[in-house]
Amino acid sequence: MSNDTVSFGYEEVSPAEKTQRVGAVFSSVAAKYDVMNDAMSAGMHRLWKDRFVRRVKPQPGEAILDMAGGTGDIAFRMEERGASVTVSDINQDMLDVGIERAMQRGIDGLVWSRQNAEALTFEDRVFDAYTIAFGIRNVTNIPAALKEAHRVLKFGGRFFCLEFSSTDWPGFREVYDLYSHKLMPKIGKLIADDEDSYRYLAESIRRFPKPLEFEAMIRAAGFVNTRVEKILGGAVNIHSGWKV
Template sequence: MNDTVSFGYEEVSPEEKTERVGAVFSSVARKYDVMNDAMSAGMHRLWKDRFVRRVKPRDGEAILDMAGGTGDIAFRMAAHGASVTVSDINQDMLDVGIERAMERGIDGLVWSRQNAEALTFPDRFFDAYTIAFGIRNVTRIDLALAEAFRVLRFGGRFFCLEFSTTEWPGFKEAYDAYSHKLVPRLGKAIAGDAESYRYLIESIRRFPPMPEFEAMIRAAGFRHSRVEPILGGLVAIHSGWKV
């Protein structure tokens, strides 16, 4: 096991990454959803809608939404009747999600502070596990995938929505320029925090390419894995089954 992990373009100890990622999300929690709209021109809403359609949440299912923070994915799944547990390592993100649920009159969600690498839930407890734009911030991705496998029932499904690297010529270069130069400026203007958004962009660049991450999902024990690229792979939906 390596002694260091990536924090954006830096190599740091696992303990330092966990601490620094926590500071990032505590800093951006209040403006997180506003910034998502600004950075993606609102497209993140369409990506999340598409993601939930792939998950196919059903009435009575128990679903764990990991790194669920502000509740965007959980609200969509609860609307289908699923019993959703929203988990995040960062209490500030959870607090924002709880406030948003109260404002929307959404009851019945379970909010639980959890470390994706060491969940406190029993084995074979959930029908589905979802994580949207969160896995790249986990310190040890392999441990998080192993935990996802552990807490799923047999026949359970894993779905991950995450940024990747677009394979469209021209668009890749344009997006790289936009993300590195403009996103930190947006972060400064809207959230008062350029450095946190510089890290978030760097973390996308350091995340494994689609085939490599799919191999990690299979290595965790999942079968029938699938990758669905969006915008040439700028964003991708990864899935697998516990069978």
């Protein structure tokens, strides 16, 4: 990868083109996003998100930024625990789905804000926690997004990220690769009539840094006491760090 390109799945494109194409992907899948998550993970994404929120430990009255919060899955869980949650996403179509879901559930305490993770409009040191679930790998400039996360957190604030990667379990790794590369796009075609977007999502997992590499990026952004909690041998990971 040159200094002038970034990865979009297995392609190398300009940063501006990646931002545009990722936006198109999520606009395309927004309406079926939650149905697809259930189909592709056999419902396990719900357990992973529950586990993630337990690690965050949202407290009543805390201000939490849920970046790439899209359809509200993480925010709904944290709002139940009394936290004051701002749901942000670069994609308005994803936010619209989340707002509609919140209305259907009678949840009116969330703040919805369209934001670019690389250039947040929030003031310095305003949030107690920053969460991002299955979104960081789609950011064009990940180091910039991590620095922004650090900037908007209060001293003592915590960073939590839930993200896919490549598993290191022998045997399961080969099955996982076959599933994500061959079957995931076909499921996307069947349920959402969008094979290409789900092919990109599978490829983006392969291009995302390994857990320890990403942990080093989190430390480079200024976080301390970083930790990686592997699920399914690293197929899914909970990353965390603190601002001091």
